[in-house]
Amino acid sequence: MSNAIHKFLENTIKPNFDEGGKLVKYLPAYDALETFLFVPGHTTNGKGSHIRDGIDMKRTMIMVVLAMVPALLFGMWNTGYQHFLATGEAYTFMDAFFYGALKVLPLVVVSYGAGLGVEFVFAIINKHQVAEGFLVSGMLIPLCLPVEIPLWMVAAATIFAVIIGKEVFGGTGMNILNVALTARAFLFFAYPTWMSGDKVWIGGGMDETVAYADGSTGATILAQATEKSSGFVDAAGVAYGDSFMSAFLGFIPGSIGETSTLAIMIGAAILLITGIASWKIMFSGILGAYVMGLLFNLWGANPFMEVPAHMHLVIGGFAFGMVFMATDPVSAAQTATGKYIYGFLIGFLGIMIRVFNPAYPEGIMLAILFMNVMAPLIDHYVVEANIKRRQKRTMAIAA
Amino acid sequence: MSETAETTAIVKEPKEPLFSSNNKRLLSDPLNDDNPITIQVLGICSALAITVQVKQAVVMSLSVLVVMIGANLIVSLLRNLIPSRVRIIVQLVIVAALVILVDQVLKAYMYDVSKQLSVFVGLIITNCIIMGRLEAFALANKPWPSFLDAVGNAAGYGWILIAVAVVRELFGSGKLYGFQVIPDAFYDFGYFNNGLMILPPMALITVGIIIWVQRSRNTKLIEEN
Numbered sequence: 001m002s003n004a005i006h007k008f009l010e011n012t013i014k015p016n017f018d019e020g021g022k023l024v025k026y027l028p029a030y031d032a033l034e035t036f037l038f039v040p041g042h043t044t045n046g047k048g049s050h051i052r053d054g055i056d057m058k059r060t061m062i063m064v065v066l067a068m069v070p071a072l073l074f075g076m077w078n079t080g081y082q083h084f085l086a087t088g089e090a091y092t093f094m095d096a097f098f099y100g101a102l103k104v105l106p107l108v109v110v111s112y113g114a115g116l117g118v119e120f121v122f123a124i125i126n127k128h129q130v131a132e133g134f135l136v137s138g139m140l141i142p143l144c145l146p147v148e149i150p151l152w153m154v155a156a157a158t159i160f161a162v163i164i165g166k167e168v169f170g171g172t173g174m175n176i177l178n179v180a181l182t183a184r185a186f187l188f189f190a191y192p193t194w195m196s197g198d199k200v201w202i203g204g205g206m207d208e209t210v211a212y213a214d215g216s217t218g219a220t221i222l223a224q225a226t227e228k229s230s231g232f233v234d235a236a237g238v239a240y241g242d243s244f245m246s247a248f249l250g251f252i253p254g255s256i257g258e259t260s261t262l263a264i265m266i267g268a269a270i271l272l273i274t275g276i277a278s279w280k281i282m283f284s285g286i287l288g289a290y291v292m293g294l295l296f297n298l299w300g301a302n303p304f305m306e307v308p309a310h311m312h313l314v315i316g317g318f319a320f321g322m323v324f325m326a327t328d329p330v331s332a333a334q335t336a337t338g339k340y341i342y343g344f345l346i347g348f349l350g351i352m353i354r355v356f357n358p359a360y361p362e363g364i365m366l367a368i369l370f371m372n373v374m375a376p377l378i379d380h381y382v383v384e385a386n387i388k389r390r391q392k393r394t395m396a397i398a399a
Numbered sequence: 400m401s402e403t404a405e406t407t408a409i410v411k412e413p414k415e416p417l418f419s420s421n422n423k424r425l426l427s428d429p430l431n432d433d434n435p436i437t438i439q440v441l442g443i444c445s446a447l448a449i450t451v452q453v454k455q456a457v458v459m460s461l462s463v464l465v466v467m468i469g470a471n472l473i474v475s476l477l478r479n480l481i482p483s484r485v486r487i488i489v490q491l492v493i494v495a496a497l498v499i500l501v502d503q504v505l506k507a508y509m510y511d512v513s514k515q516l517s518v519f520v521g522l523i524i525t526n527c528i529i530m531g532r533l534e535a536f537a538l539a540n541k542p543w544p545s546f547l548d549a550v551g552n553a554a555g556y557g558w559i560l561i562a563v564a565v566v567r568e569l570f571g572s573g574k575l576y577g578f579q580v581i582p583d584a585f586y587d588f589g590y591f592n593n594g595l596m597i598l599p600p601m602a603l604i605t606v607g608i609i610i611w612v613q614r615s616r617n618t619k620l621i622e623e624n
Contacts, residue, residue: 150589152589152590153591164604168607168611186595189594189595189598190593190594190595190596191591191593191594192594193591194591
C-alpha cells in the first residue's frame with residue numbers, strides 16, 4: 001500500500017515539481033510533505049566515509065515530538081481534571097480527558113498552522129527546502145501555554161517567534177533563541193493578563209458564566225508562593241510538604257504540558273535513550289537548580305526561600321524547560337564543557353529569578369532565553385581555554 | 400584649505416541653482432539610502448525611548464528639526480571663524496543653546512508633552528545625528544546646502560521615529576495620535592492591546608524590521624561579505 005503511494009508520488013506527482021515542471025516553484029513545499037511520509041532517497045549507497053542514513057533532521061524532530069506525547073496526553077487529562085475540580089461537577093476519567101482534548105487540540109492545530117504557514121512562505125521566497133525545526137516548536141508552544149489563551153494570540157505569538165526568532169537569523173539551525181520560548185515570552189509580555197493569574201490555567205476559567213466551587217483557587221503553586229508570603233500552600237490549602245507528590249504527578253494547575261514531572265521524565269527517558277537530547281545539560285541544570293534551592297534554604301529570609309530545594313524541581317515549568325527547551329541543540333552551548341556550564345546556569349538563574357522577582361514567577365523561561373544568548377560566549381571561552389591548554393602542552397613537549 | 404576652495408568657487412563657478420541635483424540629493428539621501436537611523440544607526444536611544452506615542456514622536460522630530468536647522472546654519476556661517484581645535488565645544492554650545500530654547504518653548508506651549516518627553520528634549524544635545532552633521536557637513540559647506548542637509552537628515556530621523564511610533568501606538572494602545580483607532584467592537588470580540596509594544600524592546604525590533612524591509616528593497620545597501 002505505502003509502496004503504491006510512494007510510486008504514485010514519485011512517478012505522477014513529483015515530475016510537476018522537478019526542473020521544467022509547472023509547479024517547480026513549490027518544490028520546497030512538496031519536498032517537505034513527501035519526506036514527512038517517506039524516508040528521503042538521498043542516503044549513502046555503500047561508498048564514502050560519511051554515512052548518511054535515514055535518520056535525518058525530520059526523524060530526529062519526530063522523536064522529540066513523540067517524547068512530548070506523554071506530557072501532552074497528561075496535559076489534556078489534567079485540563080479536564082482541573083476544570084471539573086473547580087466546578088465541582090461529577091466526572092469520569094474519559095470526561096476529563098475529552099474535555100481537555102477539546103481545549104488543547106485547537107491550540108496545537110493553530111500553533112502548527114501558523115508556524116508552518118510562515119515556514120512554507122519563507123521556503124518558497126528563499127527557494128530552500130522547508131526545514132523541519134518547526135515540528136518540535138509547534139508542539140512546544142501549546143504545551144508551555146495556559147489552556148485558556150485565545151487562539152489568535154497563539155497564532156500571533158507563533159508568527160512573531162518564527163519570523164523574529166528564526167527567519168531573520170537565517171531559518172532553522174541559525175536561531176539564537178529557542179523559538180517556542182520566544183513565543184511564550186512574547187505572550188508573557190504582550191498579554192500578561194492571559195499568561196498569569198488564577199483563571200487562565202483552568203479549562204473554562206476565563207468564562208465568567210462557569211460557576212466555581214467555593215474555596216477553589218486556580219493559581220499555580222508558584223503564583224501562590226509569591227503572593228502569600230505567609231505560607232506556601234497548594235490549591236486545597238495543604239502545606240507544601242504534602243503537595244510534592246501531586247506536583248510530581250501533575251495534579252496541579254499550570255501550563256498544559258508542564259504540570260506532570262513524571263510525564264516529562266518519560267519524555268526525557270526517550271530523548272536520552274535515543275541520544276537526541278544532551279544529558280549533560282539536563283543533569284547540570286537539575287544540579288544548578290538544586291544548589292540554588294539549598295542556598296536559599298540556608299538564607300531563609302522569606303517563606304518562599306524556605307521551600308525545600310527538591311520542591312523547586314517539580315513545580316512550575318522547570319522540568320519541562322530543562323528537558324525540552326534547554327536541550328534545544330541549536331540554541332544551547334555546543335561544547336561538552338560548555339553544556340555543563342550552560343545547563344548549570346539555567347537551573348541556578350531560573351530558581352533565582354523565580355524566588356527573587358515576584359513579577360516573574362516563571363523564571364525558567366527567562367533563564368533559558370538569557371543563557372541562549374550567552375551560549376556562544378560560553379563556547380568561545382571553552383574553545384579558547386582548550387587552545388591554550390594544548391598550546392601549553394606542546395610548549396612543554398618542545399621545551 | 401576650505402578658504403581656497405571657497406574663493407575659487409566664488410571666482411569661477413557659475414551660481415548653482417537653489418535646487419540643483421546635488422542639493423536635491425542632500426534632501427533625499429537621508430530619507431532612504433543614507434538614513435541616519437537605519438543606515439548610520441545614530442540616534443537610536445531617542446528612537447527607542449519616545450516612540451510609544453505618535454504625538455511624542457512628532458514633537459520630538461520637530462524639535463530635532465528646529466535644533467538641527469539652527470545648528471547647521473550657525474555652524475556653517477561661522478565655519479571659517481571656528482578654530483578647529485575647539486570646534487567640538489563651540490558646536491556643543493550652539494546646540495545646547497538651541498535645545499534650551501526649544502525646551503522652553505515646549506514648556507510654555509505644550510506643557511504635558513514636554514513633561515512626557517522629559518529628559519529626552521535635553522538629550523537632543525547629545526543626539527549623535529546633530530553632532531555628526533555639524534562635523535561632517537556644516538563645517539565644510541555653505542549655509543544653503545547645510546540647511547538642506549539639516550532638513551533632509553531631520554526628516555530621515557523623523558519619518559523613522561513616526562513610523563515606529565505608529566506601529567507601537569496602534570498595536571500597543573489601539574490609538575493614533577491619542578485618538579482611538581481600533582473600534583470597540585474589536586475589543587468586545589476578544590482583541591487585546593499588545594503590552595509588549597509599549598516596552599522598549601519592541602521599538603528595537605520595529606526598527607530592525609524597517610531596516611530589513613529597506614535592505615531587501617534597496618539592494619545596493621547590502622554589504623558584501
